[in-house]
Amino acid sequence: MNPTVQWMTLFYMMLAGTAMGLAYDSYRVLSLKLSFPKWLNALLDLLYWLWAALLVFRMLYAGNQGQLRFYVFLGLFLGVWIYFLIFSVTVRRFVVMLIQLVQYTCRLLWRVIEVLIGVPLRLLWRLLRGILQLLGRILLFILKLLLRLTKPVWVFPVRWISPHVSRLRHSGWVTRCIAWIHTKRKH
Numbered sequence: 806m807n808p809t810v811q812w813m814t815l816f817y818m819m820l821a822g823t824a825m826g827l828a829y830d831s832y833r834v835l836s837l838k839l840s841f842p843k844w845l846n847a848l849l850d851l852l853y854w855l856w857a858a859l860l861v862f863r864m865l866y867a868g869n870q871g872q873l874r875f876y877v878f879l880g881l882f883l884g885v886w887i888y889f890l891i892f893s894v895t896v897r898r899f900v901v902m903l904i905q906l907v908q909y910t911c912r913l914l915w916r917v918i919e920v921l922i923g924v925p926l927r928l929l930w931r932l933l934r935g936i937l938q939l940l941g942r943i944l945l946f947i948l949k950l951l952l953r954l955t956k957p958v959w960v961f962p963v964r965w966i967s968p969h970v971s972r973l974r975h976s977g978w979v980t981r982c983i984a985w986i987h988t989k990r991k992h
Contacts, residue, residue, distance in 0.1 A: 814869040815880040821864040822884020823892075825857045830893055834900040 832853055836846055865877060973979060 810869050811874070811876060814865070814874070815876045817864040817867060818861070818877050818880025819884035819887070821861050822881040822886075823888040824860060824884075825881075826885045826888030826893065827896055828853065828856065830896050831900050834897050835904070838901065838904050 832849065836849065841849065861881065865873070
């Protein structure tokens with residue numbers, strides 16, 4: 806294997822190490838900020854390591870057809886070390902800023918939806934409820950007025966029929982029928 810291929814493989818492994826550090830920092834900040842459940846953290850850890858393994862083997866295959874040498878491990882170590890030495894703090898701050906930006910955007914969108922849809926719906930509901938209450942009061946007023954106006958028509962027949970109904974209710978054969986119904990109901 807010629808030195809150019811070895812240097813190229815070392816460079817690819819450094820890139821893979823840097824990418825692994827970047828993905829790890831991003832994932833770590835996200836999992837701390839969003840407080841994932843433990844089972845999801847374990848699943849995401851597994852997915853991270855599967856991704857990292859695929860990345861390393863893909864870069865290794867692109868660099869020197871998958872031959873595993875000492876400088877491959879050196880390149881991975883140097884890539885991760887350089888990343889954590891130089892870029893880690895900046896990337897973590899950037900990811901935190903991105904999370905805050907997404908949260909702010911979601912809150913803003915929710916507020917816009919609430920203002921554009923929620924407020925008009927609430928106002929429409931209040932208007933409809935007020936109209937229904939007004940119509941109910943008008944209908945009640947009309948019914949009371951009709952009751953007062955028709956009182957001579959229905960009060961006199963009720964007063965005329967009322968004593969007869971009372972006498973009929975207290976007559977002997979009606980009380981016997983009621984008593985018979987009660988005895989049948991108990992059995």
